[in-house]
Amino acid sequence: MTKRTYLPLLTLLLAWPVVPVAGFAEEIPAAANLCLTCHQVTVESDRAVQGAPPLFYAGNKFNRDWLESWLQTPTRIRPAGGFFADHIITSEGGDSIDTASLAPHPSVDSAAAKQLSDWLMSLRPHDQLIAESSEYSPAPISPRLGAMDFVKFKGCGGCHRDTPEYGGVSGPELYTAWQRLQPEFIVSYIKNPRAWNQQSSMPDRNLQDEQIHKLVNYLKSLHKED
Numbered sequence: 101m102t103k104r105t106y107l108p109l110l111t112l113l114l115a116w117p118v119v120p121v122a123g124f125a126e127e128i129p130a131a132a133n134l135c136l137t138c139h140q141v142t143v144e145s146d147r148a149v150q151g152a153p154p155l156f157y158a159g160n161k162f163n164r165d166w167l168e169s170w171l172q173t174p175t176r177i178r179p180a181g182g183f184f185a186d187h188i189i190t191s192e193g194g195d196s197i198d199t200a201s202l203a204p205h206p207s208v209d210s211a212a213a214k215q216l217s218d219w220l221m222s223l224r225p226h227d228q229l230i231a232e233s234s235e236y237s238p239a240p241i242s243p244r245l246g247a248m249d250f251v252k253f254k255g256c257g258g259c260h261r262d263t264p265e266y267g268g269v270s271g272p273e274l275y276t277a278w279q280r281l282q283p284e285f286i287v288s289y290i291k292n293p294r295a296w297n298q299q300s301s302m303p304d305r306n307l308q309d310e311q312i313h314k315l316v317n318y319l320k321s322l323h324k325e326d
């Protein structure tokens with residue numbers, strides 16, 4: 101192609117308007133097509149696949165570094181999969197997880213992970229909830245009292261794990277919460293899960309800010325520096 105024929109094409113490309121899809125801060129990258137078959141990426145859209153966690157507020161939720169690296173080497177976060185009832189075998193000896201029925205999460209290469217993270221981090225419909233969230237400054241907590249509060253007094257352990265071995269399986273593991281999630285998100289989500297997502301199955305316990313901060317201090321204490 102000569103320079104002469106190339107030029108109009110280039111002009112056309114440069115003049116081509118980049119139209120953001122309504123509700124998206126940035127254009128959806130092509131690599132996201134696969135993700136859209138399972139995940140909800142707008143407030144309005146229905147969950148395409150039962151159990152795939154919503155991503156429409158990803159930018160308000162995740163730590164970017166964690167996100168970019170997890171997309172390349174995903175690990176399981178919900179011990180019994182996205183929708184636990186699909187993967188539990190009930191027997192006389194008690195319930196167990198049917199691990200064979202759990203499919204591994206698709207992974208992407210580093211370039212796609214970067215591009216997808218740029219896009220996901222731009223999805224911030226809940227900036228207001230974060231702004232309204234009570235001010236939190238981390239404080240130390242006794243591991244024993246923290247665990248007792250989490251498991252016994254507040255009942256979080258019925259659905260969440262605070263160690264790889266112990267706890268419920270219907271909610272995401274929380275011993276990695278500090279690594280994965282923004283602290284302001286953790287505070288705000290515990291306060292009012294359904295303000296984040298109408299379909300959240302996490303109960304609203306009407307906890308006071310002080311009680312929430314104590315739980316968040318405990319989750320922070322579970323984080324092991326690499």
Ligand code: HEC
Pocket residue numbers: 131132134135136137138139149151152153154155167171175176177178179181182183205206208216272
């Ligand atoms: C076949 C359905 C399916 C596809 C395709 C899929 N995911 Fe997922 N994704 C899931 C399920 C189910 C989980 C929950 C896994 C867990 O908790 O262990 C999940 C978890 C996640 C999480 C963690 C979310 C959280 O709140 O814990 C992120 C981030 C994510 N997916 C991003 C993506 C991206 C980006 C793509 C496209 C490259 C994608 N997913 C493609 C089903 C899917």
Ligand code: HEC
Pocket residue numbers: 153154254255256257258259260270271272277281286289290297299300301302303305315
């Ligand atoms: C009845 C089960 C249940 C109980 C009890 C429960 N949760 Fe949850 N929680 C969930 C589920 C399910 C989710 C994931 C919702 C989603 O992805 O849409 C969740 C999400 C969360 C999240 C966001 C984590 C993430 O990776 O998305 C935090 C933080 C959290 N819960 C903390 C708590 C704390 C602290 C308690 C105790 C006060 C508690 N939860 C009690 C079921 C529960």
